[in-house]
Amino acid sequence: MGSKPVSLKELAERLGLSPATISLVINGSHVADSIPKETKDRIFAAVRKYKYRPNFFARSLRAQRSFTIGVIVPEVSDGYSASVMSGVEEHLLQEGYFYFVVSHRHRADLIDEYPRLFLERSVDGLIAVDTPWTLSLSVPVVTVSGHNQVKGVTNIVLDHVRAAEVALKHLSQLGHRDVAFIKGQEFSSDTEVRWSNIQKAARQFGIPIVPALVSQLEGDSPSPELGYQATRRLLASRKPFTALFAFNDISAMGAIRALREAKLRVPQDVSVIGFDDIQSAAYQNPALTTVRQPLREMGRIAAETLLRRIRRPGTDSHGGETMVEPKLIVRETTCQCPANSSAKKI
């Protein structure tokens, strides 16, 4: 296996040609049009025979392009990031790009430092997932669930209006009026948009938003613990509710645990609805009803958008936002409101 790879120069010697000619031919340069087919064939044959592969660094050094992009996420081992990454990967690899991954775990210093390191490594562009973004860099940037308008960055976002509507409509149709909410952490880039749209949709469906029934995730652990705590606070208010809309699936899991500990059955006593539809959502007991974000697709779109911008540097940010549609996935954690048995379950 070890055998050193051949260089262009060596190949040239063996063929009795100059490195320039071979490079031109291999890269299908316009300048090589005048080279007869016979010679070209000889070259390609030799390339195959000696398994010639251009040295990546040499090429990148010349071309000032790395065919590498940087991906920054809050946490690798989180279902959300992982799903987006898998979409990113799919598109990127098939286009001949590789990517670096780093996770900042919400540390501001890392959110600052990593983009610099990426630039140092000459990435051709970068994708920031669920990460507050204010930098305007010298390379194209695409965010997934970023909501800042920064020059040179394109945002891939969920249609939050629809998302809120679809969830609250579902609860409303089931007869729920006393709905509790768990908001996301301050630092999460989705928190604000999501909440403001929930408020709007709640008004629309006649669901009151009462402060005692609004809780918020606190802390930066990626575990359901935070949802558990938030729900405990909700329960402590002693204000009854028949449904709970969690910030995401992870916190919904914690919420369900807290509810059960309080001897409330899910969904008979309290319906729970999550957000994201991460892989394990379908395999909870009971299976989680949730608003699906097409995370993998968002990753793929992010990758596509980024490559497009890399290839046509003119099209800078072109407006800045691409929206994708959410989808309500009804499973087993929501049902007819107990206090309101007249309506039939849909």
Next chain:
Amino acid sequence: MGSKPVSLKELAERLGLSPATISLVINGSHVADSIPKETKDRIFAAVRKYKYRPNFFARSLRAQRSFTIGVIVPEVSDGYSASVMSGVEEHLLQEGYFYFVVSHRHRADLIDEYPRLFLERSVDGLIAVDTPWTLSLSVPVVTVSGHNQVKGVTNIVLDHVRAAEVALKHLSQLGHRDVAFIKGQEFSSDTEVRWSNIQKAARQFGIPIVPALVSQLEGDSPSPELGYQATRRLLASRKPFTALFAFNDISAMGAIRALREAKLRVPQDVSVIGFDDIQSAAYQNPALTTVRQPLREMGRIAAETLLRRIRRPGTDSHGGETMVEPKLIVRETTCQCPANSSAKKI
């Protein structure tokens, strides 16, 4: 932001020195010992002032080193891989290395092709997670849960003897004798070792292995569906069992669903024990009892081992295996065997 980075040559001009001198000083070369402190300080000051950063490609081209490693996993968005990756990342980044990630989704052609692409990108080494590995490459390779003895590859593996013991001892102490098993897929690199050690431990604790109570995962989806199917086959045999040892947490989730559908309560009628302790295991309802693999740590150890081997190329493969210890995590899916209520729950 935008402004072009300065090159070594430019810096040299501004300082009235040669590029050589600056390079020597910056890299703390022995040759620069004779340069007076005063000059060195001037250089460092300029480096800071102009934010000089050596061009990565130029440096790698010369040094034939990329400070990049390749990581290959079956599937990015799988809890197992993700946990290992987060351990890998932690160590790698703090040592100034970056890494590429690719997922092969069990496609043999990709398992073949990706290492080649990595080599083309001049990675300094690579880590293969839960991936059958038979190649001997020109760079160091470390596998996580690989079990092949290949020259030049170091394996980081779980102590499977202990793992099987600890799980079956637990079931045995709870009075279980009729235990069902779900084996892993053929292609999973852990399947064989795990099963042979389970057989050994079963003998040790007087638990019979009856063919009708042994099922196997089939298919390459990363979802609990496979465990669900395997459990259905188990139930179809109509041979009763009071405990089930699943291949991993994901399949345990599917198993629990199948059991519930068969009107069997977990854990009152059937105890279930998983494997891995992925993040969501603790937040199942009921919370999953499982054998924890220290996945994050395995990732970290893999990264450490790899860097050590990269730095001292002499130490090639040095024997080949590093073992880590499993830990039984008792949660809510196991309890006293119902047929055997004399023993007290521990």
Next chain:
DNA sequence: ACTTCGTACTAAAACGCTTTTGTAGAGTTT
């Protein structure tokens, strides 16, 4: 017969760094 043109290439610079070898001058030894 002289310029022009097309063909089939090659030379050489450039990308930005590292590293080996060299060297001018000052000081020290013999």
Next chain:
DNA sequence: AAACTCTACAAAAGCGTTTTAGTACGAAGT
């Protein structure tokens, strides 16, 4: 005073490509 030794740097080669600007030669046009 000649020979050596330090000190403080610099020159230049080389890493493996890509690309621009030639060039040498034969054929065609005027």
